[in-house]
Amino acid sequence: MNVMTDQSADRKAWMSLLAKAPAADLAQLWASVDTPDHHLLRPPEIGGVMVRGRAGAVGATFNLGEMTVTRCSVKLTCGAVGHAYVQGRDKDHAVTAALVDALMRTDRADAVRAAILTPLAASISAAKAKRAAKAAATKVDFFTMVRGED
Amino acid sequence: MYVAVKGGEAAIDNAHAWLAEERRGDPGTAELSVAQIREQLALAVNRVMAEGSLYDADLAALAIKQARGDLIEAIFLIRAYRTTLPRFGGSKPVETDKMACDRRVSATFKDAPGGQVLGPTFDYTHRLLDFKLMADGAVPDATHADALAQDTPHIMGFLDREDLIQPEPAGDDTPPDLTRTPLELPADRALRLQSLTRADEGFILGMAYSTQRGYARNHAFVAELRIGTVAVEMDIPELGFAIEIGEITLTECETVNQFKGSKTEPPQFTRGYGLVFGMTERKAISMALVDRALRWKELGEDDLGAPAQDEEFVLYHADNIQATGFLEHIKLPHYVDFQSELELIRKLRREAQSTHEAAE
Numbered sequence: 001m002n003v004m005t006d007q008s009a010d011r012k013a014w015m016s017l018l019a020k021a022p023a024a025d026l027a028q029l030w031a032s033v034d035t036p037d038h039h040l041l042r043p044p045e046i047g048g049v050m051v052r053g054r055a056g057a058v059g060a061t062f063n064l065g066e067m068t069v070t071r072c073s074v075k076l077t078c079g080a081v082g083h084a085y086v087q088g089r090d091k092d093h094a095v096t097a098a099l100v101d102a103l104m105r106t107d108r109a110d111a112v113r114a115a116i117l118t119p120l121a122a123s124i125s126a127a128k129a130k131r132a133a134k135a136a137a138t139k140v141d142f143f144t145m146v147r148g149e150d
Numbered sequence: 151m152y153v154a155v156k157g158g159e160a161a162i163d164n165a166h167a168w169l170a171e172e173r174r175g176d177p178g179t180a181e182l183s184v185a186q187i188r189e190q191l192a193l194a195v196n197r198v199m200a201e202g203s204l205y206d207a208d209l210a211a212l213a214i215k216q217a218r219g220d221l222i223e224a225i226f227l228i229r230a231y232r233t234t235l236p237r238f239g240g241s242k243p244v245e246t247d248k249m250a251c252d253r254r255v256s257a258t259f260k261d262a263p264g265g266q267v268l269g270p271t272f273d274y275t276h277r278l279l280d281f282k283l284m285a286d287g288a289v290p291d292a293t294h295a296d297a298l299a300q301d302t303p304h305i306m307g308f309l310d311r312e313d314l315i316q317p318e319p320a321g322d323d324t325p326p327d328l329t330r331t332p333l334e335l336p337a338d339r340a341l342r343l344q345s346l347t348r349a350d351e352g353f354i355l356g357m358a359y360s361t362q363r364g365y366a367r368n369h370a371f372v373a374e375l376r377i378g379t380v381a382v383e384m385d386i387p388e389l390g391f392a393i394e395i396g397e398i399t400l401t402e403c404e405t406v407n408q409f410k411g412s413k414t415e416p417p418q419f420t421r422g423y424g425l426v427f428g429m430t431e432r433k434a435i436s437m438a439l440v441d442r443a444l445r446w447k448e449l450g451e452d453d454l455g456a457p458a459q460d461e462e463f464v465l466y467h468a469d470n471i472q473a474t475g476f477l478e479h480i481k482l483p484h485y486v487d488f489q490s491e492l493e494l495i496r497k498l499r500r501e502a503q504s505t506h507e508a509a510e
Contacts, residue, residue, distance in 0.1 A: 087396025
């Protein structure tokens with residue numbers, strides 16, 4: 001759990017992306033992919049995760065409250081196993097995310113990355129950039145009134 | 151005395167059927183969808199998530215619809231649902247210094263690095279009713295500008311570097327959880343913060359206001375208020391590493407308060423902290439003020455006898471579900487209790503009357 005290999009860093013990145021992706025966007029992209037033969041190792045299950053914060057942003061941890069999470073594990077007939085922990089209570093979201101995770105560990109990885117992960121990451125970062133741009137427009141430019149001392 | 155303990159089933163069923171009809175309102179008016187509530191009553195949804203202690207905007211919107219807009223009833227529904235969820239684990243502490251800020255203001259430094267970013271705020275509006283909202287109409291697009299690429303630094307970091315603010319001792323121990331173990335006093339800061347973040351906004355606001363008016367005087371500056379999204383990361387046992395399991399909106403408030411110092415230690419500013427689910431600015435500022443007031447013991451201050459310093463008073467009365475449960479139960483049948491009181495008062499009156507007559 002300490003040293004993160006490149007491989008696990010890569011997997012962390014796509015699992016994180018799948019967890020945060022809007023379920024509808026993922027479902028739409030997934031429709032273009034052939035669903036591989038698989039069975040559910042762990043059927044989708046809805047649960048909670050206690051979110052923690054730090055006192056004063058940097059200090060000791062405290063419990064902030066829970067969030068809903070759905071998890072699922074699948075095994076493809078080729079033997080690849082996929083896991084998913086996704087935000088919210090959408091079971092299809094969790095199954096699809098686990099299938100994508102499993103496929104990313106097969107020789108279909110490049111095709112799945114191009115069909116699902118790349119467009120998903122692009123739409124999420126576009127949405128984030130749009131929000132950041134709106135925030136930037138509300139940044140205050142201070143100016144000092146000329147004082148009439150002369 | 152015999153008191154019926156059964157009955158009313160038909161009345162209850164009929165009451166609930168009528169409730170459903172009243173909830174729907176005039177069928178000639180379009181029905182609200184959960185998505186409409188989630189998108190257009192977002193601040194109500196945020197409050198229900200914060201006080202319901204469960205981050206799920208769809209569920210909070212559903213609860214608001216079911217509760218006919220009664221937010222405490224909606225919070226009650228969310229709290230009840232929350233208890234049915236298996237707990238998958240605890241997240242790593244969220245990193246608010248990496249927040250994608252919608253809003254970030256500092257009342258202490260005008261030229262704070264990262265700037266004063268107002269975000270979608272009610273501040274500076276004139277609080278005049280906008281009758282245009284009564285008519286349907288498109289909203290003009292918000293203006294865009296070039297955004298800074300880097301993270302927005304915390305203001306406190308600058309004071310910390312100069313040693314001007316009391317340091318915040320880091321710790322990674324698993325914090326106590328009042329949803330698993332009943333809240334006992336004295337409560338450490340982690341427990342107080344958990345209690346405050348899910349506490350009733352009105353109660354915490356009132357407590358915070360009392361400190362501003364002079365009860366446990368603690369003049370607070372809002373060093374920083376930020377609202378935005380952060381990723382939530384959790385270790386996944388079957389993987390052996392952590393992944394992000396979602397993204398949530400948080401409001402964080404850090405206050406700078408007056409000094410603490412002694413003969414041996416030079417004076418330093420002290421801190422109050424508020425962190426709340428959603429866009430919940432009033433609550434986060436209130437939380438920071440109450441957090442600071444409750445820290446009097448650890449900061450070596452005097453007990454001024456102010457309500458906001460009394461952790462038993464604050465923590466035991468801040469939860470609106472506990473409070474409403476006990477408060478509202480008194481409207482439910484107490485026929486037997488009251489019959490015994492009636493018997494007693496009649497007996498006392500009879501005795502008083504006979505003593506009075508005997509005296510005459």
